[in-house]
Amino acid sequence: MSAITVIGCDGGPLPPGADALLAGATLVVGAARHLDAVKTDVERIVLGNVAEAVTRLSSHDGHAVVLASGDPGFFGIVATLRRAGLRPAVVPAPSSVAHAFARIGLPWDDALVVSAHGRDLRRAVNACRAHRKVAVLTAPGAGPRELAEALTGIPRRIVVVSRLGMPDERITGPDGDWADPNVVLVLGDDSEPSPRWVAGTQPGPAGWALPEAAFAHRDSMITKAEVRALALARLGPRLGDLVWDIGAGSGSVAVECARLGAAVIAVERDADGCERVRRNAAAFNVDVTVVGGNAPDALAGLPDPDAVFVGGGGASVLVACLDRSPDRVVAAYAAVERVGPALEVLTVAGYRTGGTQLQANRLAPLPGGVHRLEATNPVYVVWGERS
Structure with missing residues (x-):
């Protein structure tokens, strides 16, 4: 009867029971460095083409052992095998992330762990923009240097831990003498974490x-709560996303998107307004990158967004945003004349569009325990989603 056991390897002695499993194996699969570390005379497959290895494992009649780094159930090959219909037993070792944080003496129950291995690096970058303790599992082409370049200007310390458990284990910066495979730790302020009940993102x-x-805002120049509620629903800010807040003003939309886990860039032309956005972000303990300048010119060097909020402005600003192909766009206008051109621009760019007028009448107390309705100014909200 065929069976598969996945054994975790961390550079040290194999986990208890692993030697007996290897002695009874008729096929051993693993990376070259793992195969070199064990003694066996049975068939070996170097784990290069994963799909081919999985096909061979599926057809093997006997006991196969797969050697994998660290905890193979944590961003590892166990998921790949199960997707192929295989049901392996697992003998884990400590994960590479646990080893990496241990090497620099930091707890990691408050760390976000993301993978750029075979995945789009930009989502990992956005997670690092938004969160202050992130472990990134890398791959050639999506490694320490690419990550550091994408985070230029963001206040983060980058630590590369490579060749974990090996005699040539290294802890360096992104420009140091690191090797593949590696784990990159992207760290903000080293403040002491508070007690937690859930690991990772809160x-x-x-x-x-x-x-x-x-x-903090100037003369009530702030996107009202009712408008923000609709804008947030249409923007859908989430972990891994990058949101632009154009014409940020007080930064209320930017801060709310950051509180929901997204990376955020706020663009504001007024210097005092930029400082106000920074103060509001600090008050809520979130990271918002503030860019001073006029849109659309200030958008030229920014990374591509997943969602954009435009707080006023002409059609040229909206066009410049749409040129970067965000998935979702929301624009809020005080003047009804802005609505038609905005809808036309969105439609021409291939977006599904919608819009509404919002005017809230808020309860305001009067003497004697009664209330009146206090009207806010109407706002026209237009949105688009990529088809």
Whole structure:
């Protein structure tokens, strides 16, 4: 009867029971460095083409052992085998992430772990923009140097831990003498973590569309809570996304998107406004990159967004945003004349469009325990989603 056991390897002695499993194996699969570390005379397959190895494992009649790095159930080959219909037993070793944080003496229950191995690097980059303790599992072409370049200007310390458990193990910066495979730790402020009940990213905020009083703003120049509620619903900010807030003003939309886990860039032409955005972000302990300048010119050097909020401005700003092909766009206007051109621009660019007018009438207390309705100014909200 065929059977598969996956054994984790961390550069040290194999886990208890692994030697007996290897002695009874009729096929051993693993990376060259793992195969070189064990003694066996049975058929060996170097794990280069994973699909071919999985096909061979599926047809093998006997006991196969797969050697894998660290904990093979943590961003490892166990998931690949199960997707192929195989049901392996697993003998894990400590994960590479656990080893990496241990090497620099930091706890990691508050760390976000993301993979750029065979995946789009930009989502890992966005996670590192938004979070202050991230472990990135890398791959050639999506490694330490590419990650460091994408994070230029973001206040992060980058530590590369490579060849974990090997005699030539190295801890360097992104420009150091590291080797593949490696784990990159992207760290912000080294503040002591508070006690936690869940590992990784924390649950989202208890509420959003916060009252205007929660933000510093100038002369009530702030996107009202009701408008923010709709904008957030249409923007859908989430972990791995990059959101632009164009004409950020107080940065209320930017801060709310960051609280929901997205990386955020706020563009604001007024110097005092830029400082106000920074203060509001600091007040909520979130990271928002602030870019001073006029749109559309200020957008030229920014990384491509997944979602964009435009707080006013002409059609040229919206066109410049759409040229970067975001998935979702929301624009808010005080003047109804802006709505038609905005819808036309979105439609021409191939977006599904929608829009609404929002005018809230808020309860305001009067003497004697009664209330009146206090009207806010109407706002026209237009949105588009890529078809």
